[in-house]
Amino acid sequence: MSVDRQLIRKQIRQIRRALSPEQQNLAEHQATAHMLSVLNTLGPKRVAIYLSHDGELNTNSLIAALWQQNIEVVLPRLHPFSQGNLQFYHYHRETPMVVNPYGIAEPKLDIQTLRSTDSIDVMITPLVAFDHQGNRMGMGKGFYDRTLAHRRVSAKGGKTPLAIGFAHTCQQVPSLPCEAWDIPLEMLITPEKIFDFSACVQHIE
Ligand SMILES: Nc1nc2c(c(=O)[nH]1)N(C=O)[C@@H](CNc1ccc(C(=O)N[C@@H](CCC(=O)O)C(=O)O)cc1)CN2
Protein backbone atom coordinates (compact mmCIF):
# COMPACT_ATOMS: atom_id res chain seq x y z
CA MET A 1 0.00 0.00 0.00
CA SER A 2 1.35 3.42 -0.88
CA VAL A 3 2.73 5.55 1.94
CA ASP A 4 0.87 8.54 0.50
CA ARG A 5 -2.48 6.86 0.93
CA GLN A 6 -1.77 5.76 4.47
CA LEU A 7 -0.61 9.23 5.45
CA ILE A 8 -3.66 10.97 3.93
CA ARG A 9 -5.94 8.46 5.65
CA LYS A 10 -4.32 9.01 9.03
CA GLN A 11 -4.32 12.81 8.76
CA ILE A 12 -7.91 13.17 7.56
CA ARG A 13 -9.19 10.73 10.18
CA GLN A 14 -7.49 12.84 12.87
CA ILE A 15 -8.95 16.11 11.56
CA ARG A 16 -12.42 14.55 11.33
CA ARG A 17 -12.30 13.16 14.86
CA ALA A 18 -11.27 16.60 16.16
CA LEU A 19 -14.51 18.29 15.02
CA SER A 20 -16.52 19.56 18.00
CA PRO A 21 -20.03 18.24 18.72
CA GLU A 22 -21.38 21.64 17.57
CA GLN A 23 -19.47 21.45 14.27
CA GLN A 24 -20.66 17.87 13.78
CA ASN A 25 -24.24 18.87 14.48
CA LEU A 26 -24.27 21.81 12.10
CA ALA A 27 -22.55 19.76 9.37
CA GLU A 28 -25.08 16.96 9.78
CA HIS A 29 -28.05 19.27 9.37
CA GLN A 30 -26.67 21.15 6.36
CA ALA A 31 -25.51 18.02 4.54
CA THR A 32 -28.76 16.18 5.28
CA ALA A 33 -30.77 18.98 3.65
CA HIS A 34 -28.55 18.81 0.52
CA MET A 35 -28.81 15.03 0.36
CA LEU A 36 -32.59 15.11 0.69
CA SER A 37 -32.88 17.59 -2.17
CA VAL A 38 -30.71 15.37 -4.39
CA LEU A 39 -32.67 12.24 -3.45
CA ASN A 40 -35.87 14.10 -4.14
CA THR A 41 -34.84 14.51 -7.79
CA LEU A 42 -33.65 10.89 -8.07
CA GLY A 43 -36.67 9.22 -6.44
CA PRO A 44 -34.99 6.09 -5.03
CA LYS A 45 -37.02 3.31 -3.41
CA ARG A 46 -34.11 1.70 -1.56
CA VAL A 47 -31.06 3.53 -0.23
CA ALA A 48 -27.92 2.05 1.40
CA ILE A 49 -26.38 4.18 4.11
CA TYR A 50 -24.01 3.67 7.05
CA LEU A 51 -24.03 4.28 10.80
CA SER A 52 -21.45 6.94 11.58
CA HIS A 53 -18.15 5.98 13.17
CA ASP A 54 -14.78 7.66 13.81
CA GLY A 55 -15.96 11.25 13.22
CA GLU A 56 -17.82 10.50 9.98
CA LEU A 57 -20.62 12.85 8.98
CA ASN A 58 -23.57 11.74 11.11
CA THR A 59 -26.34 9.98 9.24
CA ASN A 60 -28.97 9.85 12.00
CA SER A 61 -31.14 12.72 10.72
CA LEU A 62 -30.89 11.46 7.16
CA ILE A 63 -31.99 7.95 8.18
CA ALA A 64 -34.94 9.40 10.13
CA ALA A 65 -35.97 11.47 7.10
CA LEU A 66 -35.74 8.47 4.75
CA TRP A 67 -37.90 6.40 7.10
CA GLN A 68 -40.41 9.20 7.21
CA GLN A 69 -40.55 9.32 3.41
CA ASN A 70 -41.03 5.53 3.24
CA ILE A 71 -37.73 5.05 1.42
CA GLU A 72 -36.28 1.70 2.43
CA VAL A 73 -32.97 2.01 4.32
CA VAL A 74 -30.35 -0.74 4.16
CA LEU A 75 -27.11 -0.99 6.09
CA PRO A 76 -23.87 -2.85 5.38
CA ARG A 77 -22.86 -5.93 7.28
CA LEU A 78 -19.47 -7.66 6.96
CA HIS A 79 -20.01 -10.79 4.85
CA PRO A 80 -20.14 -13.86 7.14
CA PHE A 81 -17.60 -15.85 5.10
CA SER A 82 -16.56 -13.96 1.97
CA GLN A 83 -13.78 -11.85 3.47
CA GLY A 84 -13.52 -8.25 2.31
CA ASN A 85 -17.13 -8.13 1.07
CA LEU A 86 -20.24 -6.44 2.37
CA GLN A 87 -23.87 -7.53 2.40
CA PHE A 88 -26.80 -5.15 2.80
CA TYR A 89 -29.74 -5.64 5.17
CA HIS A 90 -33.04 -3.85 5.67
CA TYR A 91 -32.86 -1.44 8.61
CA HIS A 92 -35.72 -0.09 10.72
CA ARG A 93 -36.21 1.04 14.30
CA GLU A 94 -36.72 -2.48 15.61
CA THR A 95 -33.93 -4.17 13.64
CA PRO A 96 -31.83 -6.36 16.01
CA MET A 97 -28.25 -5.08 15.84
CA VAL A 98 -24.85 -6.56 16.67
CA VAL A 99 -21.45 -4.86 16.90
CA ASN A 100 -18.86 -5.94 14.28
CA PRO A 101 -15.13 -6.40 15.00
CA TYR A 102 -14.51 -2.73 14.03
CA GLY A 103 -16.94 -1.55 16.71
CA ILE A 104 -19.66 -0.55 14.22
CA ALA A 105 -23.27 -1.65 14.79
CA GLU A 106 -24.73 -3.72 11.96
CA PRO A 107 -28.02 -5.60 11.45
CA LYS A 108 -28.04 -9.12 12.84
CA LEU A 109 -27.73 -11.79 10.13
CA ASP A 110 -31.28 -12.58 9.02
CA ILE A 111 -31.86 -13.96 5.54
CA GLN A 112 -35.37 -12.40 5.44
CA THR A 113 -33.91 -8.93 5.51
CA LEU A 114 -30.95 -9.47 3.12
CA ARG A 115 -31.18 -7.22 0.01
CA SER A 116 -29.14 -7.79 -3.15
CA THR A 117 -26.70 -5.02 -4.04
CA ASP A 118 -28.21 -4.49 -7.47
CA SER A 119 -31.65 -3.91 -5.94
CA ILE A 120 -30.29 -0.79 -4.20
CA ASP A 121 -30.96 2.45 -6.10
CA VAL A 122 -28.54 4.75 -4.28
CA MET A 123 -25.53 3.82 -2.18
CA ILE A 124 -24.48 6.59 0.19
CA THR A 125 -20.88 5.68 0.90
CA PRO A 126 -18.75 6.52 3.89
CA LEU A 127 -15.24 7.65 2.98
CA VAL A 128 -12.11 9.10 4.51
CA ALA A 129 -10.98 11.43 1.70
CA PHE A 130 -12.17 12.60 -1.71
CA ASP A 131 -10.92 14.90 -4.46
CA HIS A 132 -12.55 17.23 -7.01
CA GLN A 133 -12.74 14.41 -9.58
CA GLY A 134 -14.85 12.11 -7.41
CA ASN A 135 -12.07 9.77 -6.41
CA ARG A 136 -12.69 8.33 -2.97
CA MET A 137 -10.52 6.67 -0.38
CA GLY A 138 -12.07 4.63 2.41
CA MET A 139 -10.88 2.88 5.53
CA GLY A 140 -8.37 0.81 3.59
CA LYS A 141 -9.98 -2.58 3.33
CA GLY A 142 -11.58 -2.18 -0.13
CA PHE A 143 -15.11 -3.06 1.06
CA TYR A 144 -16.88 -0.39 -0.99
CA ASP A 145 -14.59 -0.76 -4.02
CA ARG A 146 -15.51 -4.45 -4.16
CA THR A 147 -19.20 -3.68 -3.66
CA LEU A 148 -19.27 -1.09 -6.46
CA ALA A 149 -17.05 -3.03 -8.87
CA HIS A 150 -19.88 -5.13 -10.33
CA ARG A 151 -22.67 -2.62 -10.70
CA ARG A 152 -25.51 -3.11 -13.13
CA VAL A 153 -25.62 -0.69 -16.07
CA SER A 154 -29.15 0.54 -16.75
CA ALA A 155 -30.73 0.92 -20.19
CA LYS A 156 -29.86 4.63 -20.13
CA GLY A 157 -26.23 3.89 -19.26
CA GLY A 158 -26.39 4.89 -15.56
CA LYS A 159 -24.90 2.66 -12.87
CA THR A 160 -27.05 0.92 -10.25
CA PRO A 161 -26.66 1.59 -7.42
CA LEU A 162 -25.64 5.19 -7.94
CA ALA A 163 -22.70 5.98 -5.61
CA ILE A 164 -23.03 9.19 -3.63
CA GLY A 165 -20.37 10.13 -1.07
CA PHE A 166 -21.33 11.90 2.16
CA ALA A 167 -18.49 13.74 3.86
CA HIS A 168 -17.27 16.72 5.84
CA THR A 169 -15.75 19.64 3.90
CA CYS A 170 -12.41 18.94 5.63
CA GLN A 171 -12.24 15.53 3.94
CA GLN A 172 -11.52 17.06 0.52
CA VAL A 173 -7.90 16.81 -0.65
CA PRO A 174 -6.42 18.40 -3.81
CA SER A 175 -5.80 15.05 -5.50
CA LEU A 176 -5.91 11.41 -4.47
CA PRO A 177 -3.38 8.89 -5.67
CA CYS A 178 -5.60 6.48 -7.62
CA GLU A 179 -5.36 2.73 -7.81
CA ALA A 180 -6.76 0.53 -10.59
CA TRP A 181 -9.51 -0.88 -8.37
CA ASP A 182 -10.79 2.50 -7.08
CA ILE A 183 -14.35 3.25 -8.17
CA PRO A 184 -15.09 6.98 -8.52
CA LEU A 185 -18.30 8.45 -7.12
CA GLU A 186 -21.11 9.85 -9.26
CA MET A 187 -21.91 12.54 -6.70
CA LEU A 188 -20.75 13.73 -3.30
CA ILE A 189 -22.50 15.84 -0.69
CA THR A 190 -20.79 17.99 1.93
CA PRO A 191 -22.43 20.52 4.26
CA GLU A 192 -21.30 23.23 1.82
CA LYS A 193 -21.62 21.73 -1.62
CA ILE A 194 -23.26 19.22 -3.95
CA PHE A 195 -20.62 17.79 -6.30
CA ASP A 196 -21.86 16.14 -9.49
CA PHE A 197 -18.95 14.25 -11.05
CA SER A 198 -21.00 12.52 -13.67
CA ALA A 199 -21.87 14.25 -16.92
CA CYS A 200 -24.96 12.07 -17.20
CA VAL A 201 -26.36 11.06 -13.84
CA GLN A 202 -29.49 9.23 -14.89
CA HIS A 203 -32.76 9.46 -13.08
CA ILE A 204 -33.72 6.14 -11.56
CA GLU A 205 -36.04 4.22 -13.88
N1 LIG B 1 -19.61 3.80 9.32
C1 LIG B 1 -18.97 2.96 8.52
N2 LIG B 1 -19.42 1.72 8.41
C2 LIG B 1 -18.75 0.87 7.61
C3 LIG B 1 -17.60 1.28 6.88
C4 LIG B 1 -17.16 2.61 7.03
O1 LIG B 1 -16.16 3.06 6.43
N3 LIG B 1 -17.88 3.42 7.86
N4 LIG B 1 -16.97 0.37 6.08
C5 LIG B 1 -16.19 0.72 4.99
O2 LIG B 1 -15.38 -0.04 4.53
C6 LIG B 1 -17.12 -1.05 6.40
C7 LIG B 1 -16.23 -1.35 7.59
N5 LIG B 1 -14.85 -1.10 7.22
C8 LIG B 1 -13.86 -0.75 8.11
C9 LIG B 1 -12.54 -0.95 7.75
C10 LIG B 1 -11.55 -0.62 8.65
C11 LIG B 1 -11.87 -0.08 9.89
C12 LIG B 1 -10.89 0.29 10.94
O3 LIG B 1 -11.25 1.02 11.84
N6 LIG B 1 -9.73 -0.15 10.97
C13 LIG B 1 -8.97 0.08 12.21
C14 LIG B 1 -8.15 -1.12 12.52
C15 LIG B 1 -9.12 -2.19 12.90
C16 LIG B 1 -8.52 -3.53 13.20
O4 LIG B 1 -7.97 -4.18 12.29
O5 LIG B 1 -8.69 -3.92 14.36
C17 LIG B 1 -8.22 1.36 12.13
O6 LIG B 1 -7.35 1.56 11.27
O7 LIG B 1 -8.56 2.19 12.94
C18 LIG B 1 -13.18 0.12 10.22
C19 LIG B 1 -14.17 -0.20 9.33
C20 LIG B 1 -18.57 -1.35 6.69
N7 LIG B 1 -19.17 -0.40 7.57
Ligand SMILES: Nc1ncnc2c1ncn2[C@@H]1O[C@H](COP(=O)(O)OP(=O)(O)OP(=O)(O)O)[C@@H](O)[C@H]1O
Ligand atom coordinates in the same frame (compact mmCIF):
# COMPACT_ATOMS: atom_id res chain seq x y z
N1 LIG C 1 -12.67 -4.94 -6.69
C1 LIG C 1 -11.70 -5.45 -5.92
N2 LIG C 1 -11.37 -6.75 -5.97
C2 LIG C 1 -10.39 -7.26 -5.22
N3 LIG C 1 -9.66 -6.53 -4.35
C3 LIG C 1 -9.92 -5.23 -4.23
C4 LIG C 1 -10.97 -4.63 -5.01
N4 LIG C 1 -11.02 -3.33 -4.67
C5 LIG C 1 -10.07 -3.13 -3.73
N5 LIG C 1 -9.39 -4.27 -3.47
C6 LIG C 1 -8.28 -4.43 -2.50
O1 LIG C 1 -8.64 -3.82 -1.29
C7 LIG C 1 -7.49 -3.24 -0.68
C8 LIG C 1 -7.81 -1.90 -0.08
O2 LIG C 1 -8.10 -0.96 -1.11
P1 LIG C 1 -8.16 0.61 -0.81
O3 LIG C 1 -7.01 1.03 0.04
O4 LIG C 1 -8.38 1.32 -2.10
O5 LIG C 1 -9.49 0.64 0.05
P2 LIG C 1 -10.40 1.87 0.42
O6 LIG C 1 -10.88 2.62 -0.77
O7 LIG C 1 -9.70 2.68 1.42
O8 LIG C 1 -11.59 1.10 1.13
P3 LIG C 1 -13.15 1.04 0.88
O9 LIG C 1 -13.41 0.79 -0.58
O10 LIG C 1 -13.61 -0.06 1.75
O11 LIG C 1 -13.71 2.31 1.34
C9 LIG C 1 -6.40 -3.18 -1.73
O12 LIG C 1 -5.37 -4.05 -1.32
C10 LIG C 1 -7.06 -3.69 -3.00
O13 LIG C 1 -6.20 -4.58 -3.65
